[in-house]
Amino acid sequence: MDERCSKHERRELPRRKVALTLGVTCIFLLLASTGLRYLLLHRCSGEIGQGIKEPEDKNASLAEVEDHLILLTTTAWNEDDDTFQGKWYCHGKSCYHFSKEEKTWERSMVSCQDLQSSLLKIDTKEEQVFIQSKIKYNHWIGLIKVQEGRYPWQWLDGSPLSQKLNFQQSLSPVKCGHMRPSTIYTADCNHRFRYICEKVFSGPDN
Template sequence: MAPKFPKFQRLAGKEIPDLVSGFPSGFQDFPPGFRGFSGFSPRFPPFPGFPELLCRTLGSSRTCQAGWKSHGSSCYSFSMDSLGWASARNACADLGAHLVVVNSELEQMFLLENSDRSASYWLGASDGVKEGKWEWVTGEEPNFRFWDVWVTDPDKEHKDCGAIGPKGFWIYERCSHPHRWICEKSGNC
């Protein structure tokens, strides 16, 4: 007789075989050495909502997937590569996230503590729609600002994207300039 695992018997009203049958056909046919996407193994490729469903079902206290750092109710991923602002925004979207939106001094300090202080990181802030009117990628207006007010930049009107500079202050940058970036998304559980 097969052992019984009550927590695994049903997931969101589906028997496990039914849940697994929802994967695309041939989901085990990946090339040798393929590690999958976003930390998934090649046997189980990304399945929308599966990590959250599994997390809730198993009662896990873990809120962020491997490689992401937790702060408050959000998860953060700090890139090691450099891209322009729009490409960094798209890279975050591919992970189900957005460029970081800083809402408090505590969040700003968390970002500084977890970043490489010799690099700049893209924020999810831009004034590309109307010069001087900064908006987060979420459409909100920043209610917290940490701009480097001591720097005079005569080229500021050509710099429409915001970044956290190596000193920890927010800086104006040309959106095409490559920087590292920080993605933010809600915790899974």
């Protein structure tokens, strides 16, 4: 009887060793797999976030975060002679601010003044084409009707509207001008549109 038990134990011993070895190997592989997945995920997330600077205020609102991302993507359309400064798009001698909020013409004018600028004045046909290529909505500009007559429309600085610009006038008795993606048009000053501010290019920030 004892001899049979001894033979049985000798048979079981290799099986236990094999089972123990397999168990340890499985645990090791599981730990190694988990570690590799963590390292890979950490590296990928780091590369994705490299080009995006987190807002300094970690409690920043969703609107601020969205605005930050929009500013990053809009630099893609800048041409070689354009400069991008914060929320201003600089081209040639002028910098432009395209608002996202909608206001009346008068409130838009005040908002531009608060930014040490003025509502947009279009000097040339080339500038009009450039600005219109950047917008998809109606934007107030610094054009007003100051009198009745053949050339009643003027810019805020008192200069007349050039006849070379693509301009259409409404039949309604309205007194403010706005920019559309296709033309300069007129509208009631109390309408709420986005607006475009303009200031002289001062060079890159130091």
